[in-house]
Amino acid sequence: MATSGHTIKAFDEDLDRLRALISQMGGLAEHAIRESMRCLVQRDLEGAEKIVENDKKLDALEIETEKQVVRLIALRAPMAGDLRDVVAALKISSVVERIGDYAKNIAKRVPLLDKVHNIEPVSLMPEMARIATEMVHDVLNAFVERDAEAAVRVVERDQAVDDFYNSIFRALLTFMMENPNNIGQSTHLLFVAKNVERVGDHATNIAEMVYYAATGQHLADRPRGHSPLDVQ
Amino acid sequence: MSSIAQSRWTDGSMNKLVAKRYAAERRFRLYGLAAVGISLAFLAFLLVTMTLKGAGGLSLDFLTGSDSTEAARAGVWGALKGSLLTILVTMALAFPIGVLSALYLEEFAPRNRWTDMIEVSINNLAAVPSIIFGLLGLAVFLNFMHLPRSAPLVGGLTLALMTMPVIVIAGRNAIKSVPPSIRDAALGVGASKMQVVFHHVLPLALPGILTGTIIGMARALGETAPLLMIGMRAFIASPPRGITDPSSVLPVQIFLWSDEVDRAFVEKTSAAIIVLLVFMLMMNGLAIYLRNKFERRW
Amino acid sequence: MIDTIVPTTADTAEPPVKERTPKMSARDIHVFYGAKEALKGVDIDIHDDRVTAFIGPSGCGKSTFLRCLNRMNDTIPSARVTGKIELDGEDINSAAMDVVQLRARVGMVFQKPNPFPKSIYENVAYGPRIHGLAQGKSELDAIVEKSLKRAGLWDEVKDRLQESGTALSGGQQQRLCIARAIAVDPEVILMDEPCSALDPIATAKIEELIHELRGRYAIAIVTHNMQQAARVSQRTAFFHLGEMVEYGKTSEIFTNPREQRTQDYITGRYG
Numbered sequence: 116m117a118t119s120g121h122t123i124k125a126f127d128e129d130l131d132r133l134r135a136l137i138s139q140m141g142g143l144a145e146h147a148i149r150e151s152m153r154c155l156v157q158r159d160l161e162g163a164e165k166i167v168e169n170d171k172k173l174d175a176l177e178i179e180t181e182k183q184v185v186r187l188i189a190l191r192a193p194m195a196g197d198l199r200d201v202v203a204a205l206k207i208s209s210v211v212e213r214i215g216d217y218a219k220n221i222a223k224r225v226p227l228l229d230k231v232h233n234i235e236p237v238s239l240m241p242e243m244a245r246i247a248t249e250m251v252h253d254v255l256n257a258f259v260e261r262d263a264e265a266a267v268r269v270v271e272r273d274q275a276v277d278d279f280y281n282s283i284f285r286a287l288l289t290f291m292m293e294n295p296n297n298i299g300q301s302t303h304l305l306f307v308a309k310n311v312e313r314v315g316d317h318a319t320n321i322a323e324m325v326y327y328a329a330t331g332q333h334l335a336d337r338p339r340g341h342s343p344l345d346v347q
Numbered sequence: 348m349s350s351i352a353q354s355r356w357t358d359g360s361m362n363k364l365v366a367k368r369y370a371a372e373r374r375f376r377l378y379g380l381a382a383v384g385i386s387l388a389f390l391a392f393l394l395v396t397m398t399l400k401g402a403g404g405l406s407l408d409f410l411t412g413s414d415s416t417e418a419a420r421a422g423v424w425g426a427l428k429g430s431l432l433t434i435l436v437t438m439a440l441a442f443p444i445g446v447l448s449a450l451y452l453e454e455f456a457p458r459n460r461w462t463d464m465i466e467v468s469i470n471n472l473a474a475v476p477s478i479i480f481g482l483l484g485l486a487v488f489l490n491f492m493h494l495p496r497s498a499p500l501v502g503g504l505t506l507a508l509m510t511m512p513v514i515v516i517a518g519r520n521a522i523k524s525v526p527p528s529i530r531d532a533a534l535g536v537g538a539s540k541m542q543v544v545f546h547h548v549l550p551l552a553l554p555g556i557l558t559g560t561i562i563g564m565a566r567a568l569g570e571t572a573p574l575l576m577i578g579m580r581a582f583i584a585s586p587p588r589g590i591t592d593p594s595s596v597l598p599v600q601i602f603l604w605s606d607e608v609d610r611a612f613v614e615k616t617s618a619a620i621i622v623l624l625v626f627m628l629m630m631n632g633l634a635i636y637l638r639n640k641f642e643r644r645w
Numbered sequence: 646m647i648d649t650i651v652p653t654t655a656d657t658a659e660p661p662v663k664e665r666t667p668k669m670s671a672r673d674i675h676v677f678y679g680a681k682e683a684l685k686g687v688d689i690d691i692h693d694d695r696v697t698a699f700i701g702p703s704g705c706g707k708s709t710f711l712r713c714l715n716r717m718n719d720t721i722p723s724a725r726v727t728g729k730i731e732l733d734g735e736d737i738n739s740a741a742m743d744v745v746q747l748r749a750r751v752g753m754v755f756q757k758p759n760p761f762p763k764s765i766y767e768n769v770a771y772g773p774r775i776h777g778l779a780q781g782k783s784e785l786d787a788i789v790e791k792s793l794k795r796a797g798l799w800d801e802v803k804d805r806l807q808e809s810g811t812a813l814s815g816g817q818q819q820r821l822c823i824a825r826a827i828a829v830d831p832e833v834i835l836m837d838e839p840c841s842a843l844d845p846i847a848t849a850k851i852e853e854l855i856h857e858l859r860g861r862y863a864i865a866i867v868t869h870n871m872q873q874a875a876r877v878s879q880r881t882a883f884f885h886l887g888e889m890v891e892y893g894k895t896s897e898i899f900t901n902p903r904e905q906r907t908q909d910y911i912t913g914r915y916g
Contacts, residue, residue, distance in 0.1 A: 528755065528757060528759040529759060530720075531720075532822070532825075533761070535753035535755070536748070536749065536771065536772040536775075536829060537776060537829055538771075542775055546775075
């Protein structure tokens with residue numbers, strides 16, 4: 116998949132800088148998700164505040180990425196694979212920014228959850244968040260490496276995240292029915308679980324963008340193997 | 348990569364080199380001017396001498412009278428008319444044959460060893476001494492074909508043989524210099540080869556061809572040796588009536604008069620030279636006018 | 646607007662479209678200049694109602710191929726063309742095809758504008774005159790006016806038809822050459838890098854003209870400017886070292902080419 120560099124070296128540098136921006140955003144988003152989950156379980160109020168603060172960095176990076184993309188299109192007139200990469204970078208940056216927003220959303224709920232260690236289903240969430248975070252990490256690596264197959268593998272893992280969400284949902288519902296005085300807290304947890312499940316979905320979206328950028332075909336159109344993907 | 352060091356273009360040694368170059372250029376201009384001056388000086392000397400010696404001899408009688416044994420009555424008209432008729436014959440033959448040959452050789456002939464040999468032969472022909480042509484004329488036109496001796500017809504034929512290679516060479520160069528883009532454009536519109544050549548190449552090559560013709564004609568006007576060989580050296584008392592009448596030409600007349608013992612012919616000779624020069628200038632002027640008229644910018 | 650064919654999600658690796666017979670088709674074209682092989686087996690179709698662009702690096706054979714289509718390579722003594730080229734089903738290299746008529750049916754516009762050193766009127770009228778396309782002066786005038794109008798030049802020159810064609814600006818001269826090609830009522834127009842000697846504004850005018858002419862003539866254009874090929878054509882063929890590497894819809898060639906060589910050239914990784 117790797118081809119030789121452009122005759123105009125500055126073009127290569129521009130593309131590398133774009134990829135570096137995406138990697139940077141990815142790192143910040145992954146850290147935010149992990150941290151927000153940790154703060155939730157450990158009830159770290161200061162940590163949660165920091166997460167909310169740091170989300171501004173992610174927003175700034177998204178604006179920077181958009182600027183770089185527009186500049187690249189205007190000055191370099193990218194074609195074929197380069198054009199698909201650049202358009203994918205633009206879309207991925209906004210998705211990653213949204214992932215960061217989900218982490219911020221979770222962090223904002225941390226102060227409102229004081230009796231969380233009492234709630235049984237909470238123990239499942241760190242694992243779910245770990246899988247989702249790994250999906251984001253792997254799919255962004257796939258973008259930088261232009262690896263379509265790695266992107267497809269990420270899509271397949273979304274099922275696990277969805278399964279986690281479904282069990283947490285049922286468990287929380289049962290818990291709420293049994294402990295009506297905890298409905299407030301449980302509802303917050305429900306939203307947190309939903310946010311993490313959305314992170315998994317977004318990672319899948321990014322995987323589709325990466326696949327198109329690398330191959331020029333859409334994931335939904337590709338000839339299927341044996342495992343059907345449950346596209347919701 | 349370069350630091351902001353002293354540029355080699357601004358230090359003293361480079362300035363000296365540049366100054367030397369300018370000095371060399373000035374010297375060359377001087378030499379060139381001197382060379383031109385020397386050539387012009389010779390020409391001026393000739394013109395001034397001839398004018399001084401011959402101006403007195405120029406008169407209407409001189410211009411309208413024909414040759415005579417008496418110096419006082421000798422005129423130049425017979426020779427003048429003879430030159431005119433000879434040149435007419437020369438051009439009538441050399442121009443079409445030369446132009447058509449050039450067109451054929453450049454546009455239609457295949458490129459092989461034979462055509463290369465033809466090109467070499469034509470180039471050599473142009474350099475052959477004119478007296479050889481005189482011998483040719485004597486052998487072929489007079490002895491073999493029994494054409495009238497000393498007639499402008501024979502003189503014209505001989506000179507045509509001599510002038511044709513010059514026209515062919517100039518014609519070929521002119522045709523070669525027509526840009527291929529014009530040919531492509533004409534071919535692209537669906538013109539046939541003949542149409543390309545006669546509608547586009549020939550009109551654009553015409554100025555060059557006419558230049559070659561001027562050069563050839565100027566040479567022919569002044570030729571003496573070949574015409575002597577075919578007999579245009581006799582004393583002719585009356586001007587020729589047609590191209591088959593015996594005649595003389597201006598250069599030969601000058602030669603004959605300069606040979607005369609009678610000192611009175613000196614003035615006549617110089618006057619005739621002036622007439623010849625004026626005649627040549629007029630013919631050249633006509634040809635240059637024609638060339639400029641056909642010149643087209645591309 | 647660019648592509649009139651509805652895009653399908655099916656296999657995009659399609660050879661020339663089969664919905665109607667092509668105006669010109671070339672099969673297994675080899676061109677030799679002496680011993681050197683400049684074109685090594687090219688197969689391509691040119692359809693009317695469509696602009697086909699040939700792109701590729703210098704010396705790849707695209708101009709050579711274009712010149713095969715109207716037998717201009719015949720004028721080069723050392724050139725030898727093998728293979729079959731057909732115009733409306735007739736073999737153009739056969740003895741039955743008159744090369745003069747072929748060149749009127751398949752017109753050509755060259756890289757450097759080359760109007761005849763005659764008047765503007767004469768430039769356009771020359772072709773119809775030698776082919777006898779007009780009876781009488783008024784018909785000839787009509788042809789000249791129609792051709793100049795179609796080439797987008799009429800308004801600029803209608804008051805000075807007797808002026809020399811070489812006195813026009815570069816862009817106008819090129820449009821004059823296009824009018825000259827149109828005047829003989831061709832079926833195909835071949836353009837060999839028509840805008841490479843022109844400034845951007847003149848180039849844009851010519852590109853717009855090509856777009857207008859598209860409905861009436863089959864157009865094949867050689868260009869070394871990829872953006873121009875992308876703007877102007879519906880089909881693009883990429884040539885490399887005498888071979889035709891890839892041929893397909895312009896939109897696909899420039900967003901998702903199949904061959905690595907095409908991708909490398911288009912993205913500027915070549916050389």
